[in-house]
Amino acid sequence: MTPLTETGWLGAAGALLAAPLIGFAFGWFLERGGLGSAPKLAGQFYLTDLTVFKVMFSALLTAMLGAFWLDRLGVLQLDLVYLPETYVLPQALGGIVFGAGFLVAGLCPGTSCVAAAAGRRDGIGVMAGMLLGVLIFNVAFHWIAPLYSATPLGAVRLTDLAGTTHGVGIAAVTAVALAGFIVAGLVVPSVLRRRLHAVLAVAAAVLASTAAIVDGGTGEFISAPDLADRIMQRAGAQRVFDLRPPVAFEQFHIPGASRVTIDDLGQIPIAPQASVVLYGDARKTVVDAARVLRTRGYQDVRVLREGVGEWLARVHEPRLAVDATPAERAEFERAAAQSRFFGGVPLSGVPRDDVPQGYWNGRPRSDALLVAAATQSIGAIRRRGC
Amino acid sequence: MTRPYTDPYLAGIGVGLVLLAAYVVVGQGLGASGAFASVVASGTAAVQGTTEAATSPAVAPYLPNGIASPLQDWLVLELAGVMLGGFASAWLGGRLRRDTERGSGVSVAHRMYTAVGGGVLMGAGAKLARGCTSGQALSGGALLSVGSWIFIASCFAAGYALAPIARKLWR
Numbered sequence: 001m002t003p004l005t006e007t008g009w010l011g012a013a014g015a016l017l018a019a020p021l022i023g024f025a026f027g028w029f030l031e032r033g034g035l036g037s038a039p040k041l042a043g044q045f046y047l048t049d050l051t052v053f054k055v056m057f058s059a060l061l062t063a064m065l066g067a068f069w070l071d072r073l074g075v076l077q078l079d080l081v082y083l084p085e086t087y088v089l090p091q092a093l094g095g096i097v098f099g100a101g102f103l104v105a106g107l108c109p110g111t112s113c114v115a116a117a118a119g120r121r122d123g124i125g126v127m128a129g130m131l132l133g134v135l136i137f138n139v140a141f142h143w144i145a146p147l148y149s150a151t152p153l154g155a156v157r158l159t160d161l162a163g164t165t166h167g168v169g170i171a172a173v174t175a176v177a178l179a180g181f182i183v184a185g186l187v188v189p190s191v192l193r194r195r196l197h198a199v200l201a202v203a204a205a206v207l208a209s210t211a212a213i214v215d216g217g218t219g220e221f222i223s224a225p226d227l228a229d230r231i232m233q234r235a236g237a238q239r240v241f242d243l244r245p246p247v248a249f250e251q252f253h254i255p256g257a258s259r260v261t262i263d264d265l266g267q268i269p270i271a272p273q274a275s276v277v278l279y280g281d282a283r284k285t286v287v288d289a290a291r292v293l294r295t296r297g298y299q300d301v302r303v304l305r306e307g308v309g310e311w312l313a314r315v316h317e318p319r320l321a322v323d324a325t326p327a328e329r330a331e332f333e334r335a336a337a338q339s340r341f342f343g344g345v346p347l348s349g350v351p352r353d354d355v356p357q358g359y360w361n362g363r364p365r366s367d368a369l370l371v372a373a374a375t376q377s378i379g380a381i382r383r384r385g386c
Numbered sequence: 387m388t389r390p391y392t393d394p395y396l397a398g399i400g401v402g403l404v405l406l407a408a409y410v411v412v413g414q415g416l417g418a419s420g421a422f423a424s425v426v427a428s429g430t431a432a433v434q435g436t437t438e439a440a441t442s443p444a445v446a447p448y449l450p451n452g453i454a455s456p457l458q459d460w461l462v463l464e465l466a467g468v469m470l471g472g473f474a475s476a477w478l479g480g481r482l483r484r485d486t487e488r489g490s491g492v493s494v495a496h497r498m499y500t501a502v503g504g505g506v507l508m509g510a511g512a513k514l515a516r517g518c519t520s521g522q523a524l525s526g527g528a529l530l531s532v533g534s535w536i537f538i539a540s541c542f543a544a545g546y547a548l549a550p551i552a553r554k555l556w557r
Contacts, residue, residue, distance in 0.1 A: 003413030015412045019460045023467020025404045026416055026520075030468070031475035033397025038487045038501075042556040045549040054394035055401060056524060062402020063528035067409055075410070082414040084517060084526040086533030091522075094515025095540030098508050103545045103552050105504025106487075108519040109512065110418035112505065113465055114472030121486040121494075122501040129505020130419065134426040136506065137513040141444035148514065157530040169530050181395075193393050200395060 002076045027114050030055075036114035038106030038122055045103050050184045057177045058200075065207045068170055072214065074282075078166075079305070086153040093147070105129070167215025174208035222302040224314040225331075227277055228338040231256060237271040243280030243289055244308070254279070254304075254311055255342055265292045272297075279304035279311075316344035321355040388480045405525060412460070415525020419512035421465035424448045444513075489556040500555060 004010035010018070033055045034040050043049025070076035102108050105126045107115055112130065115123025137144065159169035178201055222230075230238060231254075240257040242249050249259040260268060262285060270276065276298055280286045286303050293301045304310060313319075318335035320328065336346035391397070408416055427448030431439040440446045448459070476482045488497035512518040515537050517526065523541065526534030 019463035020467035023464035024471035027468035027471025029400035032392040034391035055398040058398025059401035063405040098511030099541035099544030101507025117472035118476035125501030126505040129502035130509040133506035133509020
């Protein structure tokens with residue numbers, strides 16, 4: 001399973017080794033497409049050359065569709081890929097300032113490096129300006145800070161806001177992009193490679209529409225604290241199923257859980273109105289298991305997204321950092337009560353470093369929780385974004 | 387001899403596959419502006435001393451474990467790769483040459499001012515937006531991140547709104 005760094009296949013040194021290779025290919029394709037030439041990029045804003053739009057959105061579609069289908073095929077765990085956090089106001093204003101700079105410079109940060117490498121002095125000028133701009137921002141950060149952290153929404157996707165599945169979101173974005181490509185062909189007519197473009201567009205449309213159809217929602221998720229509340233209140237008929245191997249189940253399992261295989265779920269007797277919660281090691285297995293139960297007609301089937309790791313971190317063995325925020329404190333109070341109910345040990349006053357990133361929000365990253373130390377250095381890089 | 391550019395859609399698919407490879411191998415997308423931020427942070431640490439530099443919340447995140455070496459940073463290595471890849475492609479495509487590309491009627495000096503000025507705006511804008519066209523628009527956009535799409539919309543809206551004013555730069 002991938003991402004390789006998240007699943008323990010690749011350490012921090014390996015990631016650094018991959019960096020120049022990935023960068024090389026990135027720079028190569030940008031230059032091949034003509035994005036090392038400022039007048040060509042600037043043509044986007046005067047609708048005389050739409051290369052920027054074409055390259056950018058065909059890249060976006062390729063990565064978006066590829067990531068969805070690799071996740072479906074069990075190759076990539078898309079949930080573990082870093083999703084940038086949203087800050088509405090700074091990102092809107094930052095986009096405006098950036099867009100103005102892009103227009104004047106005719107190059108963006110990545111393409112300025114390509115232009116410079118191809119010998120363009122203006123590319124070097126843009127790179128120098130970038131450094132200066134960052135420096136000015138840093139010096140002025142004291143005044144910018146309130147704006148910088150205003151209107152946070154967390155790591156959210158368009159589909160979270162729209163309340164639809166990832167597959168439907170992908171289909172919508174693909175439809176808009178393909179329509180954009182058609183309009184681009186009308187604005188700047190081209191007769192080159194029309195048949196190839198048609199084949200690619202049909203392929204994208206097929207991959208996107210099937211994504212919308214097969215993605216019946218990876219299921220309703222339940223957080224570990226909510227599951228704990230359910231178990232403590234013993235409300236109605238409920239079942240918790242553990243899909244991990246017997247050894248792991250023997251070592252530790254959520255109180256009241258029964259161990260099953262996905263085949264068992266096909267015939268195991270369950271009360272018709274029962275609320276079912278599933279958890280396991282491999283997300284694909286759990287999602288498939290949820291589908292088996294829904295096919296059998298059970299309505300209330302939920303998945304504990306991060307499995308036992310989340311249960312341990314947020315219910316059984318919660319940790320509170322020395323410098324905890326009020327929000328973290330409130331979460332911890334709830335968790336500590338639950339922890340004591342289940343015989344766990346709540347720890348307060350823990351060094352901040354021992355409380356992994358994403359610990360208290362609804363979507364902790366399992367690797368960060370379980371092998372915190374190994375992923376911390378890479379985590380530091382990801383927090384920086386672009 | 388200068389060879390023609392690759393079809394933009396095919397080049398885009400190439401970039402998309404590279405982005406996909408980045409998701410698969412390191413679990414994060416591509417980036418560019420972050421590398422500039424990293425270099426500036428390292429420079430700041432070299433001038434002020436690491437301890438002093440780390441007191442600024444704008445600089446501290448770029449100083450892993452307080453060791454301010456840009457080469458330790460993933461993004462800086464990646465961007466070094468971008469330059470090598472761009473160089474190799476330009477070389478093989480016969481496009482490697484010393485030049486200052488600009489609109490006709492724009493002097494070299496004027497073009498250099500706009501290049502640096504545009505860079506300054508992008509450097510500050512990318513910091514505020516937590517990413518640029520690579521890290522925010524492309525890498526986050528393909529994951530349907532809300533903030534990435536806000537950035538894409540506002541970036542191009544500003545570009546088109548101001549394009550008439552900047553027309554003589556690119557005529």
